[in-house]
Amino acid sequence: MDTRKPIDPSTAIENLFQIIRDEALANPTFARRLLEAVGHKVVFRGDEALAAIDPYLIAMNGPEEFRRTFMSMPQKQAEKIALDYEFVRKPARGTKAPKLTHNQLVDLMWERAQERVEDLFPKRRVAAE
Numbered sequence: 001m002d003t004r005k006p007i008d009p010s011t012a013i014e015n016l017f018q019i020i021r022d023e024a025l026a027n028p029t030f031a032r033r034l035l036e037a038v039g040h041k042v043v044f045r046g047d048e049a050l051a052a053i054d055p056y057l058i059a060m061n062g063p064e065e066f067r068r069t070f071m072s073m074p075q076k077q078a079e080k081i082a083l084d085y086e087f088v089r090k091p092a093r094g095t096k097a098p099k100l101t102h103n104q105l106v107d108l109m110w111e112r113a114q115e116r117v118e119d120l121f122p123k124r125r126v127a128a129e
Helices: 009-026 028-037 046-052 055-059 063-071 075-084 102-120
Strands: none
Touching: 009 028, 055 063, 055 102, 063 102, 075 102
C-alpha cells in the first residue's frame, strides 16, 4: 500500500476496516474481543472454539451454553483446555489419571469454572443491619 499517495476519506476507512476484517479472520481471539466490545454474544463451536475459547466467559453465560460449547468439540481438545486452565492436573509420573467420560469432564470443568467466576465476581451481599 502506497502511503504517500493521497486518498479520499471513504477509501481510507474502507482500508482500515479491511485490515480489521483480515485480522479478525486470522485471529479468533481478536474477533471475539471485537464482537464482545460491541455487545454481541459470540458463540464458538468445535474447532473454531479452540483458538478463542475462555471457559470463564462461557461459564458466565450459564451451564447450558458451557455444556454445548465443550460437548461440541472432541474430548481430547476439551481435555487440553481443562489442562491449560488447570481444571485438571497431569498425573504424577508413573501414575495414571482416572479416565473421565466426555460428560464427566465437562461437568468437572463447569464446577471449576463456576468456582473461579464466583471468586472473580462475587455476588452482591446485603449488609447486615
